[in-house]
Each structure stands twice: as C-alpha cells, then as structure tokens.
Amino acid sequence: MEIINFTAYKPAAIRGGYTDKILRVDLSSAAISIDTVDQEFKEKFVGGRGYALKLIWDGTSAETQSDSPENILVLSGGPLCSEPRFPGTGKFIVGTISPLTETFVDSNVGGHFAPLMKLCGFDAIAITGVSHKDVVVAIDGDKGSIEIIEAPQFDQETELGALSYGEALLNLITEGQIHENIAAVTAGVGALNTRFGIINSLYFDPRRKRLRAKQAGRGGTGTVMRQKGLRGVVVKSALPRIGANNPVDPKGVKEAGSKLKRVISQMDPKQLRLSSWGTPVLVEYMDRYHLLPVQNYQYGQHPDSPKVFADVFLEKYFTKRLPDGCYLGCNLACAKGAEDVQLTRGPMAGKTVGIDGPEYESAAAVTSMGVFDPQFVMEYNWYCDNYGLDTISMGVTASFLMECYQRGFLTEEEVGYRLEWGNVKIADRLLHETAQGKGFGRVCGQGVRRAKEWVAKQYSIRTGRPVDSVMAELNKFAMEVKGLEFSMYIPKESLAQQGGYGFALKGPQHDEAWLIFIDQIHNELPTFETKAEALKWFPLVRTWFNAVGLCKLPWIDVRHPEAASTEDPSKNHPSLSYYVDYMNATTGSQKTMEDLLEDSERLYMLQKLINLRHGKGTREHDQIPERAMGPAFPNEYQAREEYYDQWLKEQLGLHELPAALEERHRLLMQLRQKAYSKLCDVVYEEKGYSLDGIPLPETVEKLRLLDRQALDLLQGHGMEFMKRALSN
Numbered sequence: 001m002e003i004i005n006f007t008a009y010k011p012a013a014i015r016g017g018y019t020d021k022i023l024r025v026d027l028s029s030a031a032i033s034i035d036t037v038d039q040e041f042k043e044k045f046v047g048g049r050g051y052a053l054k055l056i057w058d059g060t061s062a063e064t065q066s067d068s069p070e071n072i073l074v075l076s077g078g079p080l081c082s083e084p085r086f087p088g089t090g091k092f093i094v095g096t097i098s099p100l101t102e103t104f105v106d107s108n109v110g111g112h113f114a115p116l117m118k119l120c121g122f123d124a125i126a127i128t129g130v131s132h133k134d135v136v137v138a139i140d141g142d143k144g145s146i147e148i149i150e151a152p153q154f155d156q157e158t159e160l161g162a163l164s165y166g167e168a169l170l171n172l173i174t175e176g177q178i179h180e181n182i183a184a185v186t187a188g189v190g191a192l193n194t195r196f197g198i199i200n201s202l203y204f205d206p207r208r209k210r211l212r213a214k215q216a217g218r219g220g221t222g223t224v225m226r227q228k229g230l231r232g233v234v235v236k237s238a239l240p241r242i243g244a245n246n247p248v249d250p251k252g253v254k255e256a257g258s259k260l261k262r263v264i265s266q267m268d269p270k271q272l273r274l275s276s277w278g279t280p281v282l283v284e285y286m287d288r289y290h291l292l293p294v295q296n297y298q299y300g301q302h303p304d305s306p307k308v309f310a311d312v313f314l315e316k317y318f319t320k321r322l323p324d325g326c327y328l329g330c331n332l333a334c335a336k337g338a339e340d341v342q343l344t345r346g347p348m349a350g351k352t353v354g355i356d357g358p359e360y361e362s363a364a365a366v367t368s369m370g371v372f373d374p375q376f377v378m379e380y381n382w383y384c385d386n387y388g389l390d391t392i393s394m395g396v397t398a399s400f401l402m403e404c405y406q407r408g409f410l411t412e413e414e415v416g417y418r419l420e421w422g423n424v425k426i427a428d429r430l431l432h433e434t435a436q437g438k439g440f441g442r443v444c445g446q447g448v449r450r451a452k453e454w455v456a457k458q459y460s461i462r463t464g465r466p467v468d469s470v471m472a473e474l475n476k477f478a479m480e481v482k483g484l485e486f487s488m489y490i491p492k493e494s495l496a497q498q499g500g501y502g503f504a505l506k507g508p509q510h511d512e513a514w515l516i517f518i519d520q521i522h523n524e525l526p527t528f529e530t531k532a533e534a535l536k537w538f539p540l541v542r543t544w545f546n547a548v549g550l551c552k553l554p555w556i557d558v559r560h561p562e563a564a565s566t567e568d569p570s571k572n573h574p575s576l577s578y579y580v581d582y583m584n585a586t587t588g589s590q591k592t593m594e595d596l597l598e599d600s601e602r603l604y605m606l607q608k609l610i611n612l613r614h615g616k617g618t619r620e621h622d623q624i625p626e627r628a629m630g631p632a633f634p635n636e637y638q639a640r641e642e643y644y645d646q647w648l649k650e651q652l653g654l655h656e657l658p659a660a661l662e663e664r665h666r667l668l669m670q671l672r673q674k675a676y677s678k679l680c681d682v683v684y685e686e687k688g689y690s691l692d693g694i695p696l697p698e699t700v701e702k703l704r705l706l707d708r709q710a711l712d713l714l715q716g717h718g719m720e721f722m723k724r725a726l727s728n
Helices: 039-045 048-059 113-119 156-160 162-174 189-193 221-227 250-270 281-288 310-316 360-368 374-387 391-406 424-436 447-463 467-474 495-502 516-521 528-548 573-587 593-613 634-639 641-652 661-687 697-702 708-716
Strands: 003-008 021-026 031-036 073-076 092-097 104-109 124-128 135-140 145-150 182-186 199-205 210-216 230-236 337-342 352-356
Touching: 003 031, 039 048, 039 593, 048 073, 048 092, 048 104, 048 124, 048 528, 048 593, 073 113, 073 221, 092 113, 092 221, 104 199, 104 593, 113 182, 113 199, 113 230, 124 230, 156 162, 162 182, 162 199, 162 210, 162 230, 162 374, 189 221, 189 374, 189 424, 199 221, 210 352, 221 230, 250 573, 281 310, 281 360, 310 374, 337 374, 352 374, 360 374, 360 391, 374 391, 374 424, 391 424, 391 447, 447 467, 495 516, 495 528, 495 661, 516 528, 528 593, 528 661, 573 593, 593 697, 593 708, 634 641, 634 661, 641 661, 697 708
Parallel strands: 021 124, 135 230
Antiparallel strands: 003 145, 021 031, 073 092, 073 124, 092 104, 104 210, 135 145, 182 199, 182 230, 199 210, 337 352
16 A cells, blocks of 8 residues: 555544544645644534534635535544443534535434544544545554555455445455454445445444444535545544543443433333334334335335335344444444345345345335335345445435336436336346446436436427426425435425425435424424424434434434423433533533533534525525425325315315315415415524525624624625624
C-alpha cells in the first residue's frame, strides 16, 4: 500500500465525552490537519449532527454541489457515544451536501466506528477535496499515526463490493486477524453509479466470527464518498471501552444505564419484542393497519404479506438467535443477522454469505415493488449493502417506475422489458442494472425526482403532450419531497405523519418525526392540536439523539411502564429522564429536558437555514404528493371504498354521498389538501416561521444563529430587521 501522506500524532484524551479535536483531511492536496474545538463551539453545536451542520454551514456555499471539492463529508459521533454501560451508544452521523436533495443531508448509523474514532482522539472527521486516484484514510490510535494511502487493488469481485472490499482491506491491515478494535466505513460500486449510494459501517462480531455492517443509508452519502475518490476510512484503537468517555460522574452514568436497561429487559418482551424479532416485526403491524407501502404506496395491505412477517425470517434465517446489538452493552439488541445464506440470483448466485438484516425498511421496500418473497428480501438486502445502495431509495424509485409502466407513461421499448409488479426476475434485474449503471438502471439510479423528469420528457416526445401536464400527473404518485424518496410508511390516513414527512428538513425520512405508530396504532394524537404540537416537539428530541450519538429505539420503541400515567404517554418521559441524567453525568452539565430541547432547536434551525441557502427552505418544498395525503387515483379509493365513504360522511356531516366514485374521490382529496395547508400554517407559526416557511429574524436571533451569513440570507428573502447588533 503506497503511503501518500503520513502524520504522527498523540491521540487526545477523552474528558466528559469529548476529545475536543476534529481531524481534517483534504483529498485534493492530501493534507492532514487537526483542529481544536473551543468551548463555545461545543456548547452551541453539541456533537454529531450539530458538528456536521456547523462545519458545512461555515465551509460550503449556495453554489456547493455534492461533487464539488469544497463539499465536506463529516463523520461525527457525540458526547454520549461510546459507553457500553448505557444502551444504544454506537451511533454517529454522516453529514454532507446530498446528490439527491442538493442540500444538507445526514444519515444516522451504528457499529463500532464512532466509538473507535473517539478513542483515536477525534470527535469528528471532516473530509474535503477530490483525490485523482482512489485512496484510503487509516487512523491508528495505538501507533499514533494517520495515513492517506493509495487504495489497494483486489480481484474484480472484491473490488465491486463495499462489504467484500472492506473485509479485504481490514484483512490486509491486520494480516488476516480482524478483531473488535478495528472498524471501517466503505462505499461500493453502486455508490459510483447512482445518486443514492450508502456508506457501510463495518465492525467485527466475535460471536458470529465475521464482519458485520450497519448503513448510513439515506441521501447519497456513499455517492459523495466515492465522488471524492475515497474507498474507505479505517480506525483502530485497543483502549478499553467501558468508562472510555471519562465521565464527570461515573456512578451517575452507571445508574442511568441500569435504569434504562431494566426497562428494556422488562418491557420489550411484552411490547414489540425487538430483541427477539428485530425491526421486521413492523411489517405485520404496518400491514394490519393499512400502512405497508404496497405497489408504490397505493395499497396498505396485501394477502401475501404474511410471507414476509418477522416470524418467517426468525425461523428460516435468524437461526442462531444470538444477541445482536450493533454496539457493546445494548440489551435491546435488535440488529438481526443470518448465516450461511446461499444467493440464488445475480452475479454472485451460488455464493454463501452472512447477511445483516433485513431491517423493516428493506423488507417494505421489496413489498413496494409488489414482491413478497422472503428469499428475495434477503438477497435484495445483501446486494444493496454490498453494492452500496440505499434499500429505500432503490425500492421506491423502482416501484415509481413500475407504476409509470402500469399507467402507460413508460413502454416496454423504453425500458427494455416489461416492468411489472410482483415479478421477482424483473425486480432483481433492475437492481443489478442500477448498481452497475447499465441499461434502464441508469434512469433508476437517478432517484425518483430525476427519473420523473426523464419519464415526462420521453412521454411528451412520444405523445406530443406538454411536459408540464405530464409532470402534474406524475407528481401525484412520485413519492419524494425535496428530492429524497419517502421511507416505508403510508401516511395517507395520518395527518401527523404527512407533516412528519413534508416538514422533515432532509426530506421524507422517518428518523426526524416517526409519528405513524403513535398516531395510527396507539391513537395518541387524536386532535389537530396534538398533531401540530407533536410536529414541533418530536423532531427536536430526535435531533438531539442525532447530536449526542445515541440510538432512538430504546426510547421510542420500548414504552416505560409508568408512561401511561403521564400527561402525554407518547413522549415516554420516564425513559427520557434517564437520557437527561446520562448527559449530565457524562459532561458535568446541569441541564433540564427544556435545555436540551433548546440546544436541539438551534441545530434544527441551522439545518433550516442551510436548506434556505440551497433553495429548499420555503413552503413549496414542504409540499407532499397527493398519494401521501390520500388515494391519488380512484382505484385506491375503490380499494377501501367503505372506509373512505364513512370518513367523508363524518367530515361533511352527510348521510348520503354523491353516487359517482370520481366525485367522492374529488371531495376527499379536497378536504385532505385543505387540512395539510392548515397544518403548514399552524406548525410554521409554532416554529417561529413566516407563512412561507421562512424563519423569522427574532427566532434565529433567539437561538444565537443570526450571524452575517444568516442575516444576508434572510434579508434576501424579504425579511425586515430591526437595527440592532448581531447577537453573536
């Protein structure tokens, strides 16, 4: 391995959860430098998502695109990352300017990478520039060395895969003795050929005796990584993990962790059973409540759905039933995996592999294409990981194009084959074409927004119909907002989740406001007012989790036994108090939940400002497709005609409805659109925005973000300012 640059350094010690160091790597010049984080920066931006936002706010501009050399790829944990005595502390954020949305995107991912990065002395790694040849960044905290090396070359099969390349790379570095004290992030060939490439976070599992992977799956983070000529980042440290954060109050950390672990062990077996079933358990819930995105979100249920329920994967694939946490000490342990699965399709057919997952999102992505084959779910999951493709964006884009074919907007000649629902061979073919950048896969790899534009243009040429008219029809069922594909929940009957998707700053991803469960299943948001309030509170709490380096599942998916007796059970405040205690015990702060929400609101506002700077921050960019509000076409209404008729009668106060289904459909959609518009008005006011979704100057100033860049940005949008000094 040719060394392009080498720097010796002394790893900074961790104190109160922080090292106060950021590693900067410029791939254009192969320069390596280390920044010291000052106290104000740390207090205002916390870590994780906050560090990524601030670095990108300061280091990029409105003209920065995903492949621009000045674009920054940030890998950042947080002060609460890396503590086995508390559940779910292996999380970190990958943040960058997205090739899908053309604004800031962050993706939350687990594994051992961030804890080892911190042990190597860094709270974050910020990568800029573009290398003229593929490289790997290797950080060895034991030796005190940082290297940029020319990416080693392996055989063709290994080169194509993010998983296979990562394994070969770590084998080379450890001389065939991969262990728990080394981890890596990699991106595969699919990331080069699409806009929705992922980054795999690879770590060694001694129980399964193989490398495992978690994914930074949304927004094209892996695409940015490969555009920069970066094949991988490796971190290595043998320092002990327990107590590694050097908390101010070790006893307080242990007590907070013990309390949360007790809740998980007592309540998870009585609730979702994530420790036994993993997230595929959600397939059954979503199907039961008409929320499974069958055939591009047209239908919420299907007779074949039981073929991909969690019990099938548990009995047929998850045979070893091992504890499967993605980081040490998490007793929720929902990261399921399978061993010795033989691939039956694709270029690796006949190969036996270990597979991590599927998560719910991957299984649901396959159902969006009308496929209910558990073996294909497993293979789709593995191939997407190995190629480096987002299972969500891949499935949603494929299902959108299938519906274009169904409705006559695409022909067999344009695709090269019949793009039919439920055809495993076709779904498999499109997957591999997309990853390899071949045939019709070149269209699919662009994501829904750009594929929609391509289809509209081709249809216009073929029929003579104006492009704008075609786009208006396609927009009804093109499941994207801000350029990002919807995650895998149907929001038609949940106004709260409609807002959760529309207002989500990165685009319609559930990690910002996953309200579908508490709204549609638990019925805990019964009024318009409770839905609107949830659309401010939940994104702030979730932003905080992404800032400090924690997994949200132990909080949101395991209900504390005392939550039911609180004023708002959905917020699960008894468990949240343990997180506040953990934060204070680690960092030495004395913050309340309200203080943490204010810290989080500052980060949320900074992301909003970046969106505004990149042209995605106004009301028009929070609008969702008709299918997200209700049945976009009469066939969807007809599939649940009795339900929709009853809903209309209740809303209109009528005993009889128009006889024509088309008229009833029109009335229903009119009511849904009116409700969403009202929701925008109320939520914007609650957040301190104008009715156009632009932050008011006093809101920005209150959060200490009204710097010169923000001032110029808001003035450019016509805001009036009082003549007063900037607050910082």
